[in-house]
Amino acid sequence: xxxxxxxxxxxxxxxxxxxxxxxxxxxxxxxxxxxxxxxxxxxxxxxxxxxxxxxxxxxxxxxxxxxxxxxxxxxxxxxxxxxxxxxxxxxxxxxxxxxxxxxxxxxxxxx
Amino acid sequence: xxxxxxxxxxxxxxxxxxxxxxxxxxxxxxxxxxxxxxxxxxxxxxxxxxxxxxxxxxxxxxxxxxxxxxxxxxxxxxxxxxxxxxxxxxxxxxxxxxxxxxxxxxxxxxxxxxxxxxxx
Numbered sequence: 001x002x003x004x005x006x007x008x009x010x011x012x013x014x015x016x017x018x019x020x021x022x023x024x025x026x027x028x029x030x031x032x033x034x035x036x037x038x039x040x041x042x043x044x045x046x047x048x049x050x051x052x053x054x055x056x057x058x059x060x061x062x063x064x065x066x067x068x069x070x071x072x073x074x075x076x077x078x079x080x081x082x083x084x085x086x087x088x089x090x091x092x093x094x095x096x097x098x099x100x101x102x103x104x105x106x107x108x109x110x111x
Numbered sequence: 112x113x114x115x116x117x118x119x120x121x122x123x124x125x126x127x128x129x130x131x132x133x134x135x136x137x138x139x140x141x142x143x144x145x146x147x148x149x150x151x152x153x154x155x156x157x158x159x160x161x162x163x164x165x166x167x168x169x170x171x172x173x174x175x176x177x178x179x180x181x182x183x184x185x186x187x188x189x190x191x192x193x194x195x196x197x198x199x200x201x202x203x204x205x206x207x208x209x210x211x212x213x214x215x216x217x218x219x220x221x222x223x224x225x226x227x228x229x230x231x
């Protein structure tokens with residue numbers, strides 16, 4: 001089971017919207033609506049942003065939204081802010097070992 | 112609030128063992144399944160293992176199966192990862208993460224991680 005494919009980097013100016021893609025296969029992303037997104041700041045605990053493709057946990061800004069089409073999921077960050085500069089990872093359930101796979105990670109830069 | 116604090120990391124030689132701990136607080140530990148996830152230096156996240164809330168089920172990534180063992184002590188609100196036959200490729204920051212009820216595929220709270228360095 002290979003890692004899900006994400007762009008290595010995405011950048012945008014404050015206030016803009018950016019989208020991070022997460023491409024898997026018909027055995028993981030395409031098979032289940034079990035895609036999640038995580039934000040990692042260096043030295044801090046990772047934070048859950050989106051689960052089950054589109055759901056936001058309580059306390060997560062509605063500037064973060066998720067979607068999926070076929071084998072590709074996406075995270076959109078609208079109204080980009082300086083604090084959004086971080087690494088972002090998607091994950092998916094796979095149904096077989098390994099049961100959970102992460103994406104390759106995307107570094108978001110706020111210009 | 113939910114807190115997960117990992118400990119036990121350090122520098123060890125290849126072939127040796129190490130046990131990581133994850134102290135949980137702010138929630139009813141005994142009702143949640145728990146994961147270990149790792150991140151090698153400069154690399155992405157890799158799922159390592161999961162243990163069910165009652166320790167009746169365990170699942171592992173192929174890369175650690177037979178060498179690592181996940182366990183928990185619900186009386187101490189603590190999760191463990193026993194790592195044996197360590198290899199240089201096991202060098203990573205190890206995170207513990209909580210799985211919400213009925214959503215084992217979600218990692219809803221994480222610790223800050225514990226660094227394990229395997230080097231001769």
